[in-house]
Amino acid sequence: MNITITKTTAPKAKPADESQLGFGKIFTDHMFIMEYSDGTWHSPKIQPFGNLALSPAAMVLHYSQTIFEGMKAYRSPQSNGGEDDILLFRPKDNFKRLNVSAERSVIPPVDEEFALKALCELIKTDKDWVPRSAGASLYLRPYIIAVDPFLGVRPADKYYFIIIMSPVGAYYPMGLNPVKIAIEEQYVRSVKGGMGFAKAGGNYAASLIGQKTAQAAGYEQVMWLDGVERKYIEEVGSMNVFFAIDKGEDNGTEIITPALNGSILPGITRMSVIELCREWGMNVTERKIAADEVFDLHARGALKEVFGTGTAVVVSPVGALKLGDRAIEINGGQIGAISQKLYDTLTGIQYGNLPDNMGWTYRVI
Numbered sequence: 001m002n003i004t005i006t007k008t009t010a011p012k013a014k015p016a017d018e019s020q021l022g023f024g025k026i027f028t029d030h031m032f033i034m035e036y037s038d039g040t041w042h043s044p045k046i047q048p049f050g051n052l053a054l055s056p057a058a059m060v061l062h063y064s065q066t067i068f069e070g071m072k073a074y075r076s077p078q079s080n081g082g083e084d085d086i087l088l089f090r091p092k093d094n095f096k097r098l099n100v101s102a103e104r105s106v107i108p109p110v111d112e113e114f115a116l117k118a119l120c121e122l123i124k125t126d127k128d129w130v131p132r133s134a135g136a137s138l139y140l141r142p143y144i145i146a147v148d149p150f151l152g153v154r155p156a157d158k159y160y161f162i163i164i165m166s167p168v169g170a171y172y173p174m175g176l177n178p179v180k181i182a183i184e185e186q187y188v189r190s191v192k193g194g195m196g197f198a199k200a201g202g203n204y205a206a207s208l209i210g211q212k213t214a215q216a217a218g219y220e221q222v223m224w225l226d227g228v229e230r231k232y233i234e235e236v237g238s239m240n241v242f243f244a245i246d247k248g249e250d251n252g253t254e255i256i257t258p259a260l261n262g263s264i265l266p267g268i269t270r271m272s273v274i275e276l277c278r279e280w281g282m283n284v285t286e287r288k289i290a291a292d293e294v295f296d297l298h299a300r301g302a303l304k305e306v307f308g309t310g311t312a313v314v315v316s317p318v319g320a321l322k323l324g325d326r327a328i329e330i331n332g333g334q335i336g337a338i339s340q341k342l343y344d345t346l347t348g349i350q351y352g353n354l355p356d357n358m359g360w361t362y363r364v365i
């Protein structure tokens with residue numbers, strides 16, 4: 001399929017101060033859009049970024065038949081024929097996951113190779129929007145929405161696959177400083193058999209109330225427990241979560257993360273952190289971990305670090321945890337050595353500043 005490219009005649013001014021970017025507030029000059037109808041994806045276009053013409057009856061607006069991905073493009077200081085390089089991080093895994101989310105949501109799959117090609121074309125079209133300062137990147141948001149104007153409940157017949165892009169800095173205003181997290185006891189995000197493993201819009205809608213309650217209690221994010229026993233930790237608002245446990249002098253550190261169980265999002269940063277820690281010879285265990293166990297480990301002085309992982313945050317240390325009326329501070333509320341090393345290594349690879357022995361980077365330019 002050929003992508004039709006229509007360039008904007010009114011390019012916007014790029015952000016003057018990249019230290020003020022924040023997250024997801026500014027959008028580049030162009031977007032990608034492709035339609036699905038009559039059983040096929042067709043008419044791929046790169047066109048000026050602008051509002052969609054959607055029927056107020058479009059099915060996505062009523063029944064949330066929508067899925068998305070989160071990725072980033074990084075400007076690497078390595079010179080490539082006069083242009084800075086632009087790199088992606090494990091993009092094929094994102095499109096693979098998009099199709100897993102699509103299957104669960106009864107959305108037709110996209111051709112993963114074509115989706116990556118379209119993404120690269122869009123990035124090349126807006127390459128001057130990829131930020132230049134350390135820590136800033138171009139956040140990429142591929143998503144699919146159901147657009148039939150219809151109020152009955154069934155899978156749609158028409159969809160848009162869209163990619164928009166936003167220059168971003170840190171996801172949390174506090175940057176790499178530790179976040180404070182409250183464990184939610186009343187609501188659940190998902191259960192096995194639900195959509196928790198898919199990157200579906202509805203999962204994020206379901207999470208908002210927990211975030212609101214956490215924030216009302218003076219915490220920045222919510223941590224979700226399993227929906228059946230309400231005991232085991234699943235994930236945090238927009239991140240997967242890891243615990244670094246001191247196993248005593250002879251046994252070093254064990255890294256524990258909740259095992260994927262159908263209700264946890266299989267994060268690409270999560271997978272990369274597991275692979276990196278194993279590469280470094282660390283003992284990584286994917287298993288159920290109860291909130292009570294975390295508090296017990298803390299009481300015994302064995303809870304060294306807690307950190308979240310995600311594309312948007314990369315690695316985000318957790319400085320405090322609350323469960324009911326119990327609250328603990330982790331690592332003195334400071335970023336720990338493991339979180340820092342993971343952050344430095346992942347961003348080092350992503351920006352092309354460290355050798356990529358894992359084969360994770362993908363060159364756009």
Ligand code: COI
Pocket residue numbers: 069070071204238310311312313
């Ligand atoms: C990401 O890390 O890319 C995410 O999808 C989180 C997002 C909801 C901000």
